[in-house]
Amino acid sequence: MQPALGAVTELWRYPASSLAGEFQEAISVDWYTVEGDRLFGLVDTSTDEIARPDREAKWHKVPRIRTRLSQSGRLEVAIPDGRWLSAPGAQSDRAVSAYLGFAASIRPFRRENAAPDYAGPLLTERYVKAPIHLLTTASLARLKVLHPEGTADARRFRPNIVVDMPEVEGSFPETEWIGRKLAIGDLLLTISEPCRRCGFTIIGQDGFDHDPAILRSLVRHNAHNLGVYCTVDRSARVEIGATMRLL
Incomplete structure (x- = not known):
């Protein structure tokens, strides 16, 4: 068995697209999405x-x-x-x-x-999202090295799972795992593609300010990317503290 690369420190779902996320102690992941995500x-x-x-x-x-x-x-x-x-x-x-x-x-x-009494209009989803968005603290630490004046807060990037792992000098490690399979507790995933970042990442939120240099750093040093999208090979419930291993 491969050694653990790190452990889950943050879990998020986003009940409403573009609005603030909801921190969770555990999330349930099915084949298509996180339960309660982007409804x-x-x-x-x-x-x-x-x-x-x-x-x-x-x-x-x-x-x-x-x-x-x-x-x-x-x-x-x-x-x-x-x-x-x-x-x-x-x-x-x-x-x-x-x-x-x-x-x-x-x-x-x-x-x-919606609630049973809702009779209003529906929205058309503007994109098909990947089931899981994964981000490591090692990549956040690399971003901080490149832009030390900025706040490399995970909330800028709206991940579902944040895994704490040691820094890898000069690397955004999960970006290099495309095509690999990994286990997070009982959840089995395939890392399908890097997450290409957009202007959302520069917007200020509670605890940090508007910062265009965040995105410029990713454009220059990681081809616009931070974190990865994953598809689900085995659905499961994931809790804070679950370990992550490459398979």
Whole structure:
């Protein structure tokens, strides 16, 4: 058996696309996605344009809107310094719209994601996501070496799984594992492709500021990439502390 490369220190799901993620002590991974991941989106109701923080400054405040799923699986959101509100709903839409400064609405991608009484419109998903986005602390440490003035916070990159592992000098290690298989606890994955980064990574969130040099460093030193996408060979529940091994 291969020795452990590291252990899971962070687990995330993103109930609403582009909004802040929800830290988890454990996640359930099926063949297609993390349970509770990217069930909803946010639109400008005047145009039905879905939020694109990576492309338009008007959406830059969106990653500061917190999200969580209730015990019953209902989405709840909270603007900074605001209370938790059920979503989709008129009250949450008013709060989000006031925070953003224009009329916006949270909507589900599929009818089954919303509460039974939701009768509003659905959103069309703009991309097909890989089941798992994996990032190592070794790659974050390499980014910090390249851009020491910046904050190499995992939240900039929206991973599902963050694995703590020793630094590899001069390397973003998981980018070099494309095509390899790995185990994280009972979860078996194939590393399918590097994660190409976009303008979302430069946007400020709670605890760190807007920083265009973050993306410039990745463009110059790792072909635009940080972290990897993975497909699922065996689904499982993953908990904080689970060890990761290459197979």
